[in-house]
Amino acid sequence: MAVMSYIQAVTSALKDEMERDDSVFVLGEDVGKKGGVFKATEGLYDQFGESRVMDTPLTESAIAGVGIGAAMYGKRPVAEMQFADFIMPAVNQIISEASRIRYRSNNDWSCPMVIRAPYGGGVHGALYHSQSVEAVFANQPGLKIVMPSTPHDVKGLLKAAIRDDDPVLFFEHKRAYRLIKGEVPEEDYELPIGKADVKKQGDDITVITYGLGVHFALEAAEKLEEEGISSHILDLRTVYPIDQEAVIEAAKKTGKVLLVTEDNKEGSIMSEVSAIISENCLFDLDSPVQRLAGPDVPSMPYAPTMEKYFMINPDKLENAMRELAEF
C-alpha cells in the first residue's frame, strides 16, 4: 500500500489505464504540457505524447462532442472539464447525445467515455469555481455519475469508469485534491460503479453523504463517539443511479437518517435519497429524515463570511447529528 493524495490517485489511475489500453486518451484545456490547472494530468504528456494528452481549444461543447465522436469510433476518451461549473456549454452534448446514444440507436452505437471535472467549495472559488452540478445530470438515464471521497475509491472507480461501456461523469472534489490522503493498493483493482460503501459502522444514527461530506461526517462522528453517540456512515460514491439497496439498509439500521450534501438543498441528490427512504422504510424510521445542505441561493459567495455560511463543515454536521440522535 502506498499513501497518496486524492489527486495523485486520479493521475495514477489515468496513467495505469493509458498504459493498459492504447484506446484511452485524455483531452481538455491545459491538460497537456501544463498537466492541468490542478495537475491531475501531470507527467502524462511527457509519457504518452500530445496526441494522447491533447490540449484542446477553449471549447467545452466540442471537448464533449469530439470525445463522443471518438468514443463512437472505438476510443475511450477521458475528457476534462477544467471546473464542473464550466460544463454548462457541454450539457446538450452530454444529455442529448452521450446519455442517449445507446438507447436511441437500439444498442447499435455506444459511447464509452469519461468526463472528469473538479467540483465543490470551500476554496474561495465563489459562484463559478465552487459549484456542485451533479443534480443537473442526475435524472438522465444512460449516464452514470461517480463522486468518490477517498484516494482508494478515486483510483478504483476511475479505472472502472474508463473501462465502462457507457458514459460516466466523474466529479472530483477539488478541496479534497490535496487535503485528503489515504492508502491505495499497489496492484490493479477496480471498484464497482453503482455501489455505495459503508465508511463507518454505527447504531444510533445514519449519515448518508458523498464526496467531502464523508470526511466531515467521519470527523463529527469521532467527536460524538465521546458523547456516546454511535454513527453509521454510508458513502454513496455513485450518485446516479443510486444504490437503493444500500440506502434502504443503512436507513433501516438506525431508523434515524441525516442526508448531507454541499449542493443546494432543493432538488439535490439527497431529495432522491429521501424519496427512496420514504418509499421503503416508513415503519423503520424513528424520526423524520433530515437534510443538511447548502441554502437555496445560486452558489457560495466569495467573501469568507458568506462562503462559510453556505458551506457544510464538520461543526454543522456534528450539530445536526447530535440533534438527530436526541430526537
Add this chain to the structure above:
Amino acid sequence: MSQVDNRHQNLGLSDEQVLDMYRTMLLARKIDERMWLLNRAGKIPFVISCQGQEAAQIGASYALNLDKDYVAPYYRDLGVVLAFGMTTHELFLAAFAKAEDPNSGGRQMPGHFGQKKNRILTGSSPVTTQLPHAVGIALAAKMDGENIASLVTLGEGSSNQGDFHEGLNFAGVHKLPVITMVENNKYAISVPLERQISSESVADRGVAYGMPGYQVDGNDPLEVYRVVKDAHDRAMNGEGPTLIEAMTERLTAHSSDDNDKAYRTEEEIEEMKQKDSLISFAQYLRDVGVLTEEKEQALNKEIDDEINEATEAAENAPYAEPEDALKYVYAEKGGE
C-alpha cells in the same frame, strides 16, 4: 446530342456511375413522395423531406469512399444514407417505427438516421450536435493512422449553432479529415436566409477556421461531386478539413406538420420547382445518351416495385414489445 459536353467523363465518372447516381436520386425522391402519401393517408405520423436536396446529397456521397468513410447526417439526408448502404426496406421500417428498423428499432422519429455497419452515426433532434462527432471520428481515425474521412451535413440554419463554431475550429486547429457540407435550402423552417446569417455566404466562414470554404450549385450533382472529391483528396493528403455550402431548394414544407404557404408565395415555390435537379440531371443524362427511354421506364418500374414491396413489408412488420422500451439504457451484462 454529340455537341453536349460530357461532364461526367471529365470528372472520371463512368456512364454506369452517373446512372447509378441518378438511380439513387430518383429512389430517394420516390421514397420521400411515398412517405408523404402514407402520412396523408394516416398511416405514418411524421415525414421530413429530402426533396430538392437529392443532388447535393448523392453528389457528395459518391465522392467519398463508401466502404470506409463515416457520415454524420442530418434529418433530410435520405439520399446520403441510401448512398451509404441503408436499404429502402430499412427506411420504411423506420417510417413505420417497426422493431427491425436499424436506425433505432422504432424509438426515434423518421429522419433520425444511424447504422453502425454502414458507418452512419446515430443522430438526434437538437441540430448541429453531430458536427463535433464527425470531428471526433476524424480525430480517432487519425490517431490510429487510418486514412479515412468523415462527412458531416447540416442545414444552413444549423450553421448558427455554437457546435458549428466549436467543431469547425477544432477540426481546423488539428487539421482533421472532416468534410462539412451545409445544405443551404434557404429556410430554417419559416425563417429565410437573410434573417439567419449576415455574411455573404456560409462558405465565407471557412477562412475563420483555417479551411477553404466553397459555395456550390447544389442542384448539380456533378458539380457537388467535383467539389467534394477535391475536399476528399485534401483530407486523404493530410491537408485538413473543408467547408462546403451546397445551394439547394426545399421543395416541400419543413415537415408534414408545417404549412409553408404561410411564409412562401406560390411564385417562389413554382420558381424552385423549375430548378429541380431530378429534371435537369435526367435531361443531362438523356443529352449525353446515358439515359434512354427504355432505361428510364425500366428504372421507374424497378424503383416503384421496390418501394411497393418495402411499404407492404414494413407495414406488416411487428412493432417492438412494449417492455422493449426498458432495454439498452446501459450495456447489458454479458454483452448483447
